Amino acid sequence: MIDLETFRESFDGEPGYLDWAAFGPLSPSVRAEAQADTELLGSGRRTSIDLVAEHAFAARALVAELLGADTDQVTLQPSTTDGLMHALYGLSGGLLLSRGEFPALTVTATRARDALGRIDLQWVEPHDGRMTPDVVRDALTEETRAVAVSLVDYRTGYRTDLTALREVIGDRLLIVDAIQGFGVVEADYAAADVVAAHGYKWLRAGRGTGFAWFGERALERLSPVLSGRAGIDGDLPLDVVPLPAASAQAFTVSPVDTLAAARLATALRDVRDCGVAAISDELAQRTADVMYFADRYELPVLTPREPERRGGIVTLAPAPHEAAPLAASLANHGLTVTVRSGLVRVSPHVGTGADTLRLFGDALAAFAATRAW
Numbered sequence: 001m002i003d004l005e006t007f008r009e010s011f012d013g014e015p016g017y018l019d020w021a022a023f024g025p026l027s028p029s030v031r032a033e034a035q036a037d038t039e040l041l042g043s044g045r046r047t048s049i050d051l052v053a054e055h056a057f058a059a060r061a062l063v064a065e066l067l068g069a070d071t072d073q074v075t076l077q078p079s080t081t082d083g084l085m086h087a088l089y090g091l092s093g094g095l096l097l098s099r100g101e102f103p104a105l106t107v108t109a110t111r112a113r114d115a116l117g118r119i120d121l122q123w124v125e126p127h128d129g130r131m132t133p134d135v136v137r138d139a140l141t142e143e144t145r146a147v148a149v150s151l152v153d154y155r156t157g158y159r160t161d162l163t164a165l166r167e168v169i170g171d172r173l174l175i176v177d178a179i180q181g182f183g184v185v186e187a188d189y190a191a192a193d194v195v196a197a198h199g200y201k202w203l204r205a206g207r208g209t210g211f212a213w214f215g216e217r218a219l220e221r222l223s224p225v226l227s228g229r230a231g232i233d234g235d236l237p238l239d240v241v242p243l244p245a246a247s248a249q250a251f252t253v254s255p256v257d258t259l260a261a262a263r264l265a266t267a268l269r270d271v272r273d274c275g276v277a278a279i280s281d282e283l284a285q286r287t288a289d290v291m292y293f294a295d296r297y298e299l300p301v302l303t304p305r306e307p308e309r310r311g312g313i314v315t316l317a318p319a320p321h322e323a324a325p326l327a328a329s330l331a332n333h334g335l336t337v338t339v340r341s342g343l344v345r346v347s348p349h350v351g352t353g354a355d356t357l358r359l360f361g362d363a364l365a366a367f368a369a370t371r372a373w
């Protein structure tokens with residue numbers, strides 16, 4: 001068991017890292033587990049190989065626990081996109097989504113439509129990038145069969161209200177890309193039908209640690225068109241091709257990477273033990289700290305001010321001529337952030353310390369000092 005203090009102290013990377021929305025440096029427990037399991041897989045003992053393989057079930061059970069779902073409905077995936085591919089290729093009819101979504105959704109949806117010809121893409125272009133319940137309500141049509149959305153928008157940091165979306169969409173499918181929020185914000189996952197995510201950012205588990213949950217309605221309505229040899233019940237079929245499993249396991253391709261599953265299980269155990277509510281409250285403080293400095297130096301913030309409408313992302317929208325000097329000042333002060341299309345995305349985590357925030361304040365002060373008013 002670990003408490004919030006121990007969890008916070010486990011952030012042992014260098015000061016200046018404010019890019020958890022891009023990549024999460026691996027936690028000490030994940031690194032230790034990975035090293036130990038690598039040794040076990042080198043032993044040549046069946047028991048050691050089996051021991052590492054057991055992490056796959058543990059990872060699925062922990063995902064299920066955090067979602068409030070059944071372990072049977074959770075699959076391990078190589079990435080978020082892999083999970084979303086299973087969902088989107090399995091759809092028919094209208095799929096409503098924002099053009100501003102991360103390519104894990106937009107590219108996958110387009111490829112699925114082009115390949116299968118039975119999906120009609122209903123693009124939405126919200127003026128501020130936010131998929132609010134009102135925006136979704138106005139865009140729904142009789143043909144809409146599913147809505148796909150990010151739990152936390154990777155550009156603006158807006159956190160979707162899943163409960164309100166469910167009320168708006170009725171019994172259509174709600175497919176959620178949760179990578180930017182899973183484990184760090186509390187969400188009403190029961191309102192969703194599919195939740196896909198990946199542990200390489202906020203969970204600090206490294207790449208290869210994707211997962212996807214398929215609820216009852218999703219299992220009834222999605223066809224497992226990308227089902228592979230892992231998506232069947234029973235042992236290795238010989239000389240026959242069985243039907244895909246009736247369960248969520250149908251939405252898998254090949255046996256899991258057990259080392260990745262071990263990293264995921266370890267990371268999730270830490271999150272579960274610390275508690276998502278405690279993590280979320282603490283993260284809201286760190287994002288408020290970032291906003292405090294932005295306000296102090298009069299940098300517009302795109303991210304919602306209400307803690308319940310954001311996760312760990314704070315997006316600054318400097319005036320167009322100020323984006324480059326701001327980015328330069330941040331880099332000169334040893335800060336890692338994401339700068340894209342004139343926006344500066346700052347993403348702290350629970351363990352972001354006073355040293356990093358001080359550097360951030362210094363960088364903004366230095367930038368402001370050179371500002372041409």
Ligand SMILES: Cc1ncc(COP(=O)(O)O)c(C=O)c1O
Binds near residue numbers: 102150
């Ligand atoms: C919203 C969103 N979805 C998905 C991903 C990554 O997808 P994958 O897990 O397939 O690499 C990112 C990465 O930045 C993201 O921001």
